[in-house]
Amino acid sequence: xxxxxxxxxxxxxxxxxxxxxxxxxxxxxxxxxxxxxxxxxxxxxxxxxxxxxxxxxxxxxxxxxxxxxxxxxxxxxxxxxxxxxxxxxxxxxxxxxxxxxxxxxxxxxxxxxxxxxxxxxxxxxxxxxxxxxxxxxxxxxxxxxxxxxxxxxxxxxxxxxxxxxxxxxxxxxxxxxxxxxxxxxxxxxxxxxxxxxxxxxxxxxxxxxxxxxxxxxxxxxxxxxxxxxxxxxxxxxxxxxxxxxxxxxxxxxxxxxxxxxxxxxxxxxxxxxxxxxxxxxxxxxxxxxxxxxxxxxxxxxxxxxxxxxxxxxxxxxxxxxxxxxxxxxxxxxxxxxxxxxxxxxxxxxxxxxxxxxxxxxxxxxxxxxxxxxxxxxxxxxxxxxxxxxxxxxxxxxxxxxxxxxxxxxxxxxxxxxxxxxxxxxxxxxxxxxxxxxxxxxxxxxxxxxxxxxxxxxxxxxxxxxxxxxxxxxxxxxxxxxxxxxxxxxxxxx
RNA sequence: GGGCCAUUAGCUCAGUUGGCAGAGCACUUGACUUUUAAUCAAGGUGUCCCGCGUUCGAAUCGCGGAUGGCUCACCA
Numbered sequence: 316x317x318x319x320x321x322x323x324x325x326x327x328x329x330x331x332x333x334x335x336x337x338x339x340x341x342x343x344x345x346x347x348x349x350x351x352x353x354x355x356x357x358x359x360x361x362x363x364x365x366x367x368x369x370x371x372x373x374x375x376x377x378x379x380x381x382x383x384x385x386x387x388x389x390x391x392x393x394x395x396x397x398x399x400x401x402x403x404x405x406x407x408x409x410x411x412x413x414x415x416x417x418x419x420x421x422x423x424x425x426x427x428x429x430x431x432x433x434x435x436x437x438x439x440x441x442x443x444x445x446x447x448x449x450x451x452x453x454x455x456x457x458x459x460x461x462x463x464x465x466x467x468x469x470x471x472x473x474x475x476x477x478x479x480x481x482x483x484x485x486x487x488x489x490x491x492x493x494x495x496x497x498x499x500x501x502x503x504x505x506x507x508x509x510x511x512x513x514x515x516x517x518x519x520x521x522x523x524x525x526x527x528x529x530x531x532x533x534x535x536x537x538x539x540x541x542x543x544x545x546x547x548x549x550x551x552x553x554x555x556x557x558x559x560x561x562x563x564x565x566x567x568x569x570x571x572x573x574x575x576x577x578x579x580x581x582x583x584x585x586x587x588x589x590x591x592x593x594x595x596x597x598x599x600x601x602x603x604x605x606x607x608x609x610x611x612x613x614x615x616x617x618x619x620x621x622x623x624x625x626x627x628x629x630x631x632x633x634x635x636x637x638x639x640x641x642x643x644x645x646x647x648x649x650x651x652x653x654x655x656x657x658x659x660x661x662x663x664x665x666x667x668x669x670x671x672x673x674x675x676x677x678x679x680x681x682x683x684x685x686x687x688x689x690x691x692x693x694x695x696x697x698x699x700x701x702x703x704x705x706x707x708x709x710x711x712x713x714x715x716x717x718x719x720x721x722x723x724x725x726x727x728x729x730x731x732x733x734x735x736x737x738x739x740x741x742x743x744x745x746x747x748x749x750x751x752x753x754x755x756x757x758x759x760x761x762x763x764x765x766x767x768x769x770x771x772x773x774x775x776x777x778x779x780x781x782x783x784x785x786x787x788x789x790x791x792x793x794x795x796x797x798x799x800x801x802x803x804x805x806x807x808x
Numbered sequence: 809g810g811g812c813c814a815u816u817a818g819c820u821c822a823g824u825u826g827g828c829a830g831a832g833c834a835c836u837u838g839a840c841u842u843u844u845a846a847u848c849a850a851g852g853u854g855u856c857c858c859g860c861g862u863u864c865g866a867a868u869c870g871c872g873g874a875u876g877g878c879u880c881a882c883c884a
Contacts, residue, residue: 325853326852326853327835382844383840385839386840387841387842400844402842404842421834435842436844438844454818455835456819457819457834458820458834460820460832460833461820461821461833462820464820465819465877466876466877467877522884523884524883566883569882571882724884755883755884
């Protein structure tokens with residue numbers, strides 16, 4: 316191990332430090348460069364070669380490979396859009412410059428000006444007249460052929476992943492386009508995008524454990540939001556009629572290939588419609604985003620063909636459990652009957668579960684995994700839906716649906732409960748659960764109840780997990796593959 | 809939290825029965841004026857994840873630990 320200013324560094328690093336010192340001594344400190352006027356990007360030159368042949372261009376990017384041929388040097392320069400080959404000839408750049416350029420390392424940030432041409436083998440390239448080092452790379456990049464495969468390192472050092480694994484950049488470009496397409500879809504339908512607090516004294520709107528933080532001046536604990544629901548419904552009370560918020564929420568729960576502690580959702584609320592309206596909107600939204608971004612509504616996810624062409628299958632939870640689990644809840648009228656039937660089917664429910672909780676339990680245990688093609692599951696039990704209107708003809712159920720694709724929950728929507736008395740009772744029931752130790756039960760939000768007392772129009776609400784939608788549309792295996800910087804345990808602990 | 813697997817050069821990975829620590833890429837030097845993972849010649853890669861133990865001798869065997877992956881559980 317070599318030493319550098321007292322620090323041990325690998326031979327590869329020591330060589331680069333020597334090169335930097337040499338450049339600085341020659342008055343060419345690469346880190347002193349401030350600007351470089353770029354005229355073209357790689358993709359543009361490759362696509363528009365017909366028109367650009369023989370014209371002058373200035374390009375810049377990262378040096379990804381070098382193929383020296385004596386007095387000629389071929390390099391691949393990687394920029395925002397991809398790669399383009401640089402052709403550097405001693406005759407053209409001059410002997411002095413050529414010997415400097417030959418010492419550039421893979422990973423260096425380089426600018427080049429020259430003319431567009433095609434090599435003997437037909438590759439569109441830039442014949443460099445002048446090459447400038449814009450920043451020195453002091454660390455060796457991962458291997459050029461295999462790239463960086465260690466998933467842990469890829470997530471921890473995403474910049475390296477982006478440099479050496481081109482498909483990664485593609486996923487995040489697609490993510491950005493999906494989000495843009497969602498906004499365009501909603502904005503075109505008269506929705507208003509709003510921002511509501513991430514920091515509050517009540518974490519409501521979902522069943523989840525929150526992150527707790529502390530405000531120093533007020534000297535009080537606060538929560539990071541676990542949903543945007545209760546604030547957005549206040550805006551419906553306020554008369555905004557169609558609102559949405561796309562943003563980060565935080566849940567202090569387990570991590571898995573489908574769960575990250577912070578993730579992005581979109582919630583939208585529309586006055587004077589119900590969950591049927593939300594179902595139509597969901598179908599239209601996801602199908603049109605797929606069409607706009609991917610150019611098709613037939614996609615592949617992990618080898619499975621998924622057809623997003625509307626209309627999608629709609630089936631009630633009771634029907635689905637009958638169909639897939641063979642338990643007919645229509646014939647089970649009491650909690651005891653339901654418990655016995657569920658146990659007889661070979662499941663192990665908690666003995667304290669009510670009929671509605673047992674229906675939901677059977678659905679999660681036996682049905683979810685079978686819902687590969689887009690499927691709306693309708694009419695959830697009231698016990699698991701504390702913010703949802705009851706079905707007028709079946710008060711043990713609610714006007715709620717969840718959307719499943721590839722056996723995963725992608726969206727959750729309902730006819731919003733606007734009866735302040737009923738809402739208070741539901742909160743009270745949640746409070747009892749909380750007192751019994753259920754840390755995920757909803758907290759009572761008095762101001763939200765006050766808002767409902769002023770009157771909220773009938774209203775449909777919808778939430779979509781953006782990360783899961785991006786996973787679906789980019790064929791990503793893990794949620795970590797659609798988050799640039801997924802939550803990671805620190806290395807030094 | 810349980811089970812299984814992995815950790816060796818900057819990166820990707822071999823490493824036999826316990827017997828000198830290896831390859832490719834990258835790097836250095838040299839040759840080469842149209843290469844495509846360029847080629848050819850020569851050269852050095854190192855806390856074998858950490859600790860303890862067994863042994864004449866440990867990357868290899870045992871025990872404990874760390875980190876990660878997969879999986880089950882948990883988690884709308």
